[in-house]
Amino acid sequence: MAASNYLSFTAREFALDEDFQQWVLHPEEKNVFWEKWLRQYPEMEPVINDARQLVHSIRFRSYSLSATDKEQLWDAVWHGLGEEDEPATVIPVSRWKDAWKYAAAVLLGILLSGGWWWMQQTNNKPVIFSTYTRLGETKSMWLPDSSEVTLNANSRLLYTETDHGKREVWLDGEAFFHVKHKTAQQKFIVHTYDKLSVEVIGTQFNVNSTGKEIVVVLQQGSILLDIGEPRKGKAAELYLESGEMVRYNKQDGDYTKKRVDAARYTSWHSGRLIMDDFTLTDAAAFMQQVFGKTLIVRDTQLLHYKVSGSMPIIYQPDIMMMQLGKVFRMQFNQRGDEIWIQQK
Amino acid sequence: MNTGKAFQSGLHVVASHSSLWGRFLQGDRHAFAEIYDAHIDDLFHYGMHFCQDNERVKDCLQDLFQDLWITRDHLTANIQNIRYYLISSLRRRLLRSLRKDRRYQHRESWEAFEFEFTSPLESQLILEETAEEQKRLLQQALSSLSRRQREAIYLRFFQNLSYTEVAEIMSMQVDSVYNTISKAISILKKNISLPLLLLLLSK
Numbered sequence: 001m002a003a004s005n006y007l008s009f010t011a012r013e014f015a016l017d018e019d020f021q022q023w024v025l026h027p028e029e030k031n032v033f034w035e036k037w038l039r040q041y042p043e044m045e046p047v048i049n050d051a052r053q054l055v056h057s058i059r060f061r062s063y064s065l066s067a068t069d070k071e072q073l074w075d076a077v078w079h080g081l082g083e084e085d086e087p088a089t090v091i092p093v094s095r096w097k098d099a100w101k102y103a104a105a106v107l108l109g110i111l112l113s114g115g116w117w118w119m120q121q122t123n124n125k126p127v128i129f130s131t132y133t134r135l136g137e138t139k140s141m142w143l144p145d146s147s148e149v150t151l152n153a154n155s156r157l158l159y160t161e162t163d164h165g166k167r168e169v170w171l172d173g174e175a176f177f178h179v180k181h182k183t184a185q186q187k188f189i190v191h192t193y194d195k196l197s198v199e200v201i202g203t204q205f206n207v208n209s210t211g212k213e214i215v216v217v218l219q220q221g222s223i224l225l226d227i228g229e230p231r232k233g234k235a236a237e238l239y240l241e242s243g244e245m246v247r248y249n250k251q252d253g254d255y256t257k258k259r260v261d262a263a264r265y266t267s268w269h270s271g272r273l274i275m276d277d278f279t280l281t282d283a284a285a286f287m288q289q290v291f292g293k294t295l296i297v298r299d300t301q302l303l304h305y306k307v308s309g310s311m312p313i314i315y316q317p318d319i320m321m322m323q324l325g326k327v328f329r330m331q332f333n334q335r336g337d338e339i340w341i342q343q344k
Numbered sequence: 345m346n347t348g349k350a351f352q353s354g355l356h357v358v359a360s361h362s363s364l365w366g367r368f369l370q371g372d373r374h375a376f377a378e379i380y381d382a383h384i385d386d387l388f389h390y391g392m393h394f395c396q397d398n399e400r401v402k403d404c405l406q407d408l409f410q411d412l413w414i415t416r417d418h419l420t421a422n423i424q425n426i427r428y429y430l431i432s433s434l435r436r437r438l439l440r441s442l443r444k445d446r447r448y449q450h451r452e453s454w455e456a457f458e459f460e461f462t463s464p465l466e467s468q469l470i471l472e473e474t475a476e477e478q479k480r481l482l483q484q485a486l487s488s489l490s491r492r493q494r495e496a497i498y499l500r501f502f503q504n505l506s507y508t509e510v511a512e513i514m515s516m517q518v519d520s521v522y523n524t525i526s527k528a529i530s531i532l533k534k535n536i537s538l539p540l541l542l543l544l545l546s547k
Contacts, residue, residue: 011533012526012530016522058497058529060389060458063392064389077406158370170370
């Protein structure tokens, strides 16, 4: 609604306006419109105050669930699902459900084969492992099959293994894999966010699915990419040799392959940032992915400014920002999650 | 990204980590726990206003969260408002559960979606008498609202659902939601004098 239309409103009409209610009931969601409007028409303040009181006077009796009840209910939910792989927690007997209901829920869970895939495998005793990293944090670990994985910041990984030795990983974010070769050609497959999977036998490679593209870089060995919905005219399967990189566009399924210096893309897992014609745009992508910080420049020319060299990655945004500022010879100023950049 | 299509073609799709719902759909238990923590209080509050039966509300909530986890593969990836989805699901469960119960007879319960009037502060004893009287009058006036009307007001003001969402949950026209709220506000406006209002708000 146009700002001037509100001028003829009565307190009652304001109190009825959905947007106005939102502003009054949820001051934590900043509403620029109303703040500006009130500054513009200060004479409306008495009406607004009346309306505000009307909205506030609509209240309801409170009922609350105690912390213990909340926990017990949560445990009952999991117990009902037949979960037993959380060894540390003692599962109390639910007061709210009869045993047959648990049984029914479990049976239903088994019948619904969809996402309950590991439950179907119960008899095969699949190895399940899942982990994640927060912003500004990386983790290196051994998977149950002795393959090594380094997970970059803000990423998630899920690992399963079947009796037949097929290993599958679901990755959301970026990870460097050093897959241990197993006898009998047992497969190791990395599934990504979009329709791209990487199938390997024994090798070292990096998968990054954080941006608009999925970037797969092979450092050593050979891998097969399986592209679910490739762009017309492009193959759905693609072999990569060491030192090759594939950039896959999540939007249109298009991809390109080229030869690169793999270390540039994989060095992060050993704690170094290798900068080879590294632009401010690359730095921005790095700060965004690892720390969730957004770089802002007034002069877009600066974005093309390049540097080469390498530096250690320190998982502290302030220090990283300072180092990048030095390298680029620019002023990096932090304001919340934004980093404003100026030429020195 | 068309996850639905990809799912049909039998491919494994991991939804975006940017959204809590997306992570939940992938089977991330932390995300599931986060959803539970974020909504359990408000869902319980709604359930208690709906039927004032603690055990029944807990039963329905347990079923709701279990089914949510079990059926997550069949849920839509681009959900607009998780709260809306959970509340409408809880409402259906409560209705079903109440219908099955023979002891339950459909009755207009005043406790359902009862408005709260906070008592004035003790230091303002002089005003208290007037406040009590006004409160009684207001309560009387508000009793002209039906249970359904009170529920609609509750969903908008307490649960922060939009007029459209309220209309959808209650199978009403958006216009009647609007009219209902308009009616409630008129009653409040007519019956609450400013001093009382200030008292109500001062708590």
